[in-house]
Amino acid sequence: MQTEIKSNFEKSLSEGDFSSLQKEIKEKNFNKFIEQGFPTKRIEDWKFSDLNQIISTSFENLDFSKKDNQSSIDDDFVNEFEHNKIFFVNGNISKIDFSYENEEKIILNHNLELDKELNDNALLNLNNAFVSNYIKITVGKGYQFQKPLILYNYLTSDLDSCGLNMRLDINLEEDTSLNVINISNENIKNNFLNFRQKINIGKNSVLKNYSLDVNPTSNIKYSFKDIDLDKNSHLEYFILSKGSKFAKHDINCSLNNEYGSVVLNGIIDLDKKKHHEIKTLINHNEENCKSYQLIKSVLNENSKGVYQGKIYVNSKAQKTDGYQLSRALLLNENVEFNAKPELEIYADDVKCSHGSTSGNIDENSIFYLMSRGLSHAQSKRLLTNGFLNEVIEKITNEDVKSLVKKLTDIQE
Amino acid sequence: MLAIENLKAKIEGKEILKGLNLNINPGEVHAIMGPNGSGKSTLSNILSGKKGYEVNGNVTFEGENLLDLETEERAHKGIFLAFQYPLEIPGVNTNTFLKTSINAIKKARGEKELDAIEFLKLIKQKLAELKFDEKILSRQLNVGFSGGEKKKNEILQMSILNPKLSILDETDSGLDIDALRIVSEGVNSLRNKNNSFLIITHYQRLLDYIKPDFVHVLKNGQIIKSGDYELAKELEKVGYEDFN
Numbered sequence: 001m002q003t004e005i006k007s008n009f010e011k012s013l014s015e016g017d018f019s020s021l022q023k024e025i026k027e028k029n030f031n032k033f034i035e036q037g038f039p040t041k042r043i044e045d046w047k048f049s050d051l052n053q054i055i056s057t058s059f060e061n062l063d064f065s066k067k068d069n070q071s072s073i074d075d076d077f078v079n080e081f082e083h084n085k086i087f088f089v090n091g092n093i094s095k096i097d098f099s100y101e102n103e104e105k106i107i108l109n110h111n112l113e114l115d116k117e118l119n120d121n122a123l124l125n126l127n128n129a130f131v132s133n134y135i136k137i138t139v140g141k142g143y144q145f146q147k148p149l150i151l152y153n154y155l156t157s158d159l160d161s162c163g164l165n166m167r168l169d170i171n172l173e174e175d176t177s178l179n180v181i182n183i184s185n186e187n188i189k190n191n192f193l194n195f196r197q198k199i200n201i202g203k204n205s206v207l208k209n210y211s212l213d214v215n216p217t218s219n220i221k222y223s224f225k226d227i228d229l230d231k232n233s234h235l236e237y238f239i240l241s242k243g244s245k246f247a248k249h250d251i252n253c254s255l256n257n258e259y260g261s262v263v264l265n266g267i268i269d270l271d272k273k274k275h276h277e278i279k280t281l282i283n284h285n286e287e288n289c290k291s292y293q294l295i296k297s298v299l300n301e302n303s304k305g306v307y308q309g310k311i312y313v314n315s316k317a318q319k320t321d322g323y324q325l326s327r328a329l330l331l332n333e334n335v336e337f338n339a340k341p342e343l344e345i346y347a348d349d350v351k352c353s354h355g356s357t358s359g360n361i362d363e364n365s366i367f368y369l370m371s372r373g374l375s376h377a378q379s380k381r382l383l384t385n386g387f388l389n390e391v392i393e394k395i396t397n398e399d400v401k402s403l404v405k406k407l408t409d410i411q412e
Numbered sequence: 413m414l415a416i417e418n419l420k421a422k423i424e425g426k427e428i429l430k431g432l433n434l435n436i437n438p439g440e441v442h443a444i445m446g447p448n449g450s451g452k453s454t455l456s457n458i459l460s461g462k463k464g465y466e467v468n469g470n471v472t473f474e475g476e477n478l479l480d481l482e483t484e485e486r487a488h489k490g491i492f493l494a495f496q497y498p499l500e501i502p503g504v505n506t507n508t509f510l511k512t513s514i515n516a517i518k519k520a521r522g523e524k525e526l527d528a529i530e531f532l533k534l535i536k537q538k539l540a541e542l543k544f545d546e547k548i549l550s551r552q553l554n555v556g557f558s559g560g561e562k563k564k565n566e567i568l569q570m571s572i573l574n575p576k577l578s579i580l581d582e583t584d585s586g587l588d589i590d591a592l593r594i595v596s597e598g599v600n601s602l603r604n605k606n607n608s609f610l611i612i613t614h615y616q617r618l619l620d621y622i623k624p625d626f627v628h629v630l631k632n633g634q635i636i637k638s639g640d641y642e643l644a645k646e647l648e649k650v651g652y653e654d655f656n
Contacts, residue, residue: 363463364499365499367461368495368499368501369509369513370482370487371484371486371487371492371495372487372513372516372517372573373487373488373513373514373516373517374484374513374516375484375516376482376484378516382504382508382512383501383504385503385504386501386502386503386504386552386553387502387503388503390502390503393503
């Protein structure tokens with residue numbers, strides 16, 4: 001694959017509109033990636049998901065340089081509520097629509113901001129090397145979005161065995177608020193998606209980010225988000241991980257000033273041979289910050305689920321309140337669930353707890369429901385829906401909550 | 413309606429029921445009294461189809477072999493078990509559950525399913541009869557319910573499903589006097605010439621409110637004596653230990 005990826009890189013570098021500095025950074029990142037390769041299970045962060053193996057068994061060859069600027073789809077398939085929208089089509093931003101907002105308060109920057117340092121994480125270097133189409137959304141001081149923003153991700157049906165590197169950054173200035181929904185409508189073919197987001201939440205600001213992976217696809221997806229929180233800011237993050245053949249959500253949150261808070265909840269709901277991972281790192285860098293995480297997984301058929309969650313508490317971060325719980329329901333003997341909860345605490349006045357459970361469905365509960373006339377399958381579905389519903393109920397945006405219930409087929 | 417002949421049941425190799433005979437005709441109320449470990453709950457579990465027992469003997473319900481039917485088929489045919497310990501089902505709202513349940517039964521019987529409005533009308537009427545707060549509908553099924561609320565919820569389910577044979581497994585345990593009266597009234601309101609009841613209890617107390625037509629004493633996996641309501645009174649006086 002190496003010779004192909006090198007020629008892909010040369011092609012993307014020559015076709016892209018990059019400054020000489022950007023080209024230099026891209027080359028460094030590319031060389032670093034070539035040295036590192038796709039992550040294997042020998043790397044601690046990837047011990048439960050050997051991406052190198054997954055990639056090599058899924059693709060004979062991956063094309064990282066395919067350009068498709070003709071496709072412009074703007075079918076907003078969420079029609080339950082009014083929203084702003086940005087369309088990614090085959091990795092390129094094809095449409096931006098902020099028609100519900102005061103556009104003077106929204107600054108769009110297309111000037112690519114690449115990482116100055118090389119990363120230990122090979123996929124970030126890969127992203128830096130190939131990303132071309134870039135956008136950074138800045139919400140100006142004091143502005144509260146009227147309607148949510150949906151980031152649609154489309155892949156057209158002709159796209160197959162392609163590697164796409166996407167990047168979208170969000171910067172909330174002081175006293176702002178924004179709800180963002182990431183949602184995909186992809187075809188069934190095989191592609192590798194490497195999505196990067198840098199997010200900054202300014203003082204007294206609120207970001208709600210809902211990441212919904214629902215459509216069944218053969219895609220291999222990696223998404224990395226690093227989110228910085230300033231004083232008295234709040235992040236609500238929700239993941240619905242269900243559709244892709246493989247998905248890994250890597251989320252790093254840093255509470256960099258007092259009274260920041262993070263609520264990060266997720267659902268992994270898998271069938272077939274799907275393999276999904278949620279990996280989180282919450283850095284408590286300053287005093288009086290809170291973090292709460294609840295991850296629930298339901299595994300069916302031959303699927304595999306992974307949750308790796310770490311709470312790091314810096315020695316300065318007194319009065320930290322950190323909580324983390326993972327619960328998994330294993331519906332048969334062929335599934336696998338791995339959890340690695342970690343606390344790393346250097347302050348002495350903190351309240352931190354974590355827990356992880358995994359188990360089978362309760363046969364007594366099944367009997368109870370069947371004695372009320374429900375079939376075995378209906379009872380099982382009601383119980384698993386109930387299990388997941390606890391996470392969905394924590395979504396504070398009511399429109400999104402109903403959308404998620406609809407997408408997961410969980411009744412009101 | 414229900415005919416039990418020489419019913420024997422084992423669980424994990426231990427024999428619990430050792431040849432039990434019982435006949436229940438339409439409209440009759442039977443009470444089974446017995447000490448702990450006599451096999452009362454085993455009997456109710458087997459009648460409603462709980463797995464894990466090794467069962468021998470004949471049980472027919474309206475002429476059909478009951479032991480061949482799955483749990484949900486028994487519910488469709490009109491058998492209802494009010495659980496001694498109703499299960500807590502997190503994340504499932506009581507309203508959703510009740511509606512799913514009644515419509516599963518209606519569908520199996522080829523009857524028209526209830527829409528949201530018809531269901532709401534029915535449920536509100538039943539809640540009022542049982543003096544049950546409507547708020548329970550939006551609560552998760554039995555989660556955080558008091559002992560009394562859980563038992564009332566069983567009676568609520570029974571009254572909306574209107575079963576032909578209701579088995580009440582120690583429904584009186586854990587109820588205060590007011591709740592006991594309300595629960596009993598709920599049962600009495602369902603009594604008619606078609607509906608039958610099998611009431612399993614330790615104490616005579618419940619039977620003061622729901623007057624049974626027959627009382628049976630279960631000891632060591634067998635019915636050792638049958639009689640009318642007077643038998644319950646006699647038992648209360650003598651105690652199970654000395655009763656022969």
